[in-house]
Amino acid sequence: MSKAKRLLDILVFATTKRVFTAQEIADEFNISIRTVHRYIIDLSEMGLPIYAEQGRNGGYKVLTGKMLPPILFTEEEAVSVFFAFQSLRYYRNLPFDTEINSVTHKLYTYLKHDAKEKVDALRSYIAFWNPKRTINTPLLKEIVKLTIENRNVRFCYESKSGIKEKYVHPIGVYAHDGLWYLPAHDFQREKIILYRVDRIVSILSTEECEEKFINLEEWFSSYNISNPIQLKVELTKEGVRQCKSVPYLQELVSIHEDGAGEINASIDKNEINFITPVFYRLGKDAKVLEPRELRDSIRAHAKEILNLYTD
Template identity: 70%
Template sequence: MSKAKRLLDILLFANAKRKFTAQEIADEFNISIRTVHRYILDLSDMGLPIYAEQGRNGGYTVLTNRLLPPILFTEEEVVSIFFAFQSLRYYRDLPFDAEIHSAGHKLYSSLQSDAKTKVDKIRSYIAFWNPKRTIDTPFLKDVLEASIEGSHLHIQYESKSGTTTKHIRPLGVYAHDGLWYLPAHDFNKQKVLLYRVDRILAIVSTEKHEEIFMNLEDWFDSYEVKNPIHLHVQLSMEGVRQCKSVPSFEGLIVIKKDGSGYIDAMIDKGELGFITPLFFRLGCHAKILEPAALIENLRTHAEEILTMYRDTPNS
């Protein structure tokens, strides 16, 4: 049997066993103790996180991180993985940022020179751009793990009203427009609310629970208009173009033959605060017909800006 095959077999044995002695390896693979120690050193050099305990009751212990057995990728598959990594490039914080860099380094080191050149070109010629925020989200990985484990959290959260302590059950996290968001069940208000992960100042305590709760995918699928309001907007050709880049509008736009269009749909009243700045940015390229509350929001916003510059002298 080749040394590579023997090392792979010992790696699988050690990874499954977690704690073992050199004698157990020797008996399992019919090799000498001396050969076992040499193979263990080889595996350690390859990255197996293993700890040796000396003495009568000593042996080897594989530390917390489990290693996967070697996986054979084609060069095109490796290039496709770098393509996926490229889509994450513009996010300041990622839940497994260090692990992504480590995996990328290992994959890149294993490539032949021509494949490395192809990967370098991908990095230079394609981007999945998001606004690169300077805001830190130090608890991103913690809230993701709490979501997966079904934990309840007590957090300190910074909002417009100040810093408050909230008791929540996180459903998962998602990224949008360069920021990370956390839908979570708020136990005080007894409903799911949306939080900005960067506004979590501290995780005060964590409580594990076994009850089954919805996850992020369930939450996305369960969206419904609970407080419907009629949205009717006339769009110029430029208005259509810009609205098509907004995910929440994309499926609502009706385009006319001349390229202009309109939105005529029912939305949730709770979305008015979110869509007001979007339509304000569109200016004359979007004329709101309904609802009156949205028109009033836009008028108020415009008057606040006019007031700010009313006494500015002409240049």
């Protein structure tokens, strides 16, 4: 029997019994005590949380019952795991970064030479690029944990107007453009507000929640316009290209035969401040016809910039 097969059998035996002696393994698999000790060291290096209990009645104990049974990956499946992890490499903070490093290390260690070459090429030539943010998000893990536990949260949040206390129920956490966002039901404003996780300064308290709220998946698919207003924009060819690169605008763009285009759709009035920088940045490639509030907002933005450069 190969060593790999023997290790796999002992791993199943150890995680099932959790408490055992070297003699029990020796008897079960008809091997010497010395060989048992070598295999235990190998399993420990592979990540099995096991320790030796000293004394007359000593033996071995697996520290947790949360170990998964052995999973056999094909070479292509293992490489695909590395491919998936590539999409996360440009984020400064991840909810489970230590675990990801552990998984990749274990997988890479036991890959065959040709599979390791595939993974090395994958790392060097393929990337899911996101802006490399220098902003730290120290409370990301804690926020994710509280969200999964369905708890209400009080935290201090830093915004343009200063640091304020918020009382919310998180409905999920998602990453976009290198940053982490927290949609949450704000109890004071009685609606879902989108927060940046890196701007959460401290968590003041948490409490159990018995109410039923929508989850992140439901929120993504249930966009409601509570205060509709018409958005009309004329776009040059370059304006079309730029708007097609903006996720929340791309589906609103209609393209003409000459390549130019337009936007004629209903949006929520509350989004005006959010989309003003987008159309200001497009300059002459996007002429906003309606609403008047957006035109005024772009004009005010331009005046602020112009005032910085007056002699």
